[in-house]
Amino acid sequence: MKFLLGVIFALSFICCRANMAKPYNEGSEHSLLLFGKEVSVNKEFIKINVIKDTSALSEHFYLAHYLISYELNAAQNQLLPLLFIAIDLENKPVIKLNGKVIQIEDLKKKYAKDSLGQYSFIKPYRNDEVNIFYKKDESKTVSISNLVYFNANVIAGKNVITVEYNASLGNNNFGFVRNFDLEYALFPSKYWKSFGPIHIELNIPKELGMKSSSIGNPEVNDQKYSWVLNQVPEEDLKISLGPNLPFLAKILIAISPFGIAILFTLGTIFIHYKKVKNHRKSLKTSYNWALAIGIFLVPVLFYTVYFSSFSLIDWILGDISLDKHGYVFLFIFTLPVFWIIYGLFSWAVDISLKSKFKPKAELIV
Structure with missing residues (x-):
């Protein structure tokens, strides 16, 4: 039995994932501001509003609107060069210093003049790419065109820098429902002169829920999730929505169509065994049709329940069903293997039962 289930599971794992289409859409990659050691960051507030994407031409379903503010303290008036990673943002960021808009500069021209040399964690790589080191031996290669660069004329004392933009969420193309991943790089804070608390607030539509978070459990108030980070986490911010x-769909998805089919099949195998056993126990000499019928029906019923479970779950989910499950139909090609293995298994069981219940020889006096 264990061997049979192992073979079925292995074959289903391979076949159910046989998919040449792209299974996942990457979202935007972006980060905190990269500061040098010239200023102290007293605190930071990251507000994220997940909103429906109403653009008819857009491939996305939801967007994350970021409004990030940094309260920093400078020892003197100075021109502070700042940048952050911004890969595949949905719009051009709006940056303000103390309420006034700051223009984003052409980083390629600046880079040609080696203006990034002051950042010890940014090193030239090749062509227009640089390596950003977030650990001693670990770095991220980023194109210059994916870095937002600007100069901030900070004043001595308290300053507030705000950054506002829309970012896309990562999402899957296959499965029962479309899930979304919100990611945000927190590693730049490791290079700040000082680290104040990071306040994070996430607001999501009522039809969505938070599935997991890389930064622990939040405080929840209706659809608002809040965190306060007093130290730099080991992982960057990643939230799954x-x-x-x-309720019924949750249970069935947790069991999975394969699990549903296995549970049903165990029941049919038990019934098949009882029928075969009763035939041998009755000492009938006629052909054991229960054995043959069961060998044919049990694998067929397994596949019938397996494929029907997908349709059942999609029906329960209704409009939120993604209704895309990869090439699960390839699973049907394992049916002959199932027939052979289950037939040999059933035949061996029948031989054992036949030997156990064979007529006892009468004692001749």
């Missing part, structure tokens, strides 16, 4: 599911 998904649609709120009907």
Whole structure:
């Protein structure tokens, strides 16, 4: 039995994932501001509003609107060069210093003049790419065109810099429902002169729920999730979101179509065994049709329940069903293997039962 289930599981794992289409859409990559040691960051507030994307031409379903503010303290008036990673943002960031808009500069021209040399954690790589080191031996290669660069004329004392933009969320193309991943790089804070608390606030639509978070459990107030980070976490911010599911759909998805089919098949195998055993126990000499019928039906019923489970779960989910499950139909090609293995297994069981219940020889006096 263990061997049979192992073979079925291995074959289903391979076949159910046989998919040549792209299974996942990457979201935007972006980060905190990269500061040098010239200023102290007293505190930071990251407000993220997940909103529906109403653009007819957009491939996205939701956007994350970021409004990030930094309260920093400078020892003197100075021109402070700042930058952050901004890969595949949905719009040009709006940056303000103490309420006034700051223009984003052409980093390629600046880079040609080696203006990034002051950042010890940014090193030239090749062509227009640089390596940003967030650990001694670990770095991220980024194109110059994916860095937002600007100069801030900070004043002595308190300053507030705000950065506002829209970012896309990562999402899957296959499965029962479309889930979303919100990612944000926190590693630049490791290079700040000082580290104040980071306040994070996430607001999501009512039809969505938070599935997991890399920064621990938040305080929850309706659809608002809040965190306060008093130290730099080991991981960057990653939050998974998904649609709120009907209770029955949650249970069936947790079991999975394969699990549902296995549970049903175990029941049919038990019934098959009882029928075969009863035939041998009754000492009938006729052909054991229960054995043959079961060998044919049990694998067929397994596949019938397996494929039907997908349709059942999609039906329960209704409009939120993604209704895309990869090339699961390839699973049907394992049916002959299932027939052979289950047939040999059933035949061996029948031989054992036949030997156990064979008629006892009468004692001749």
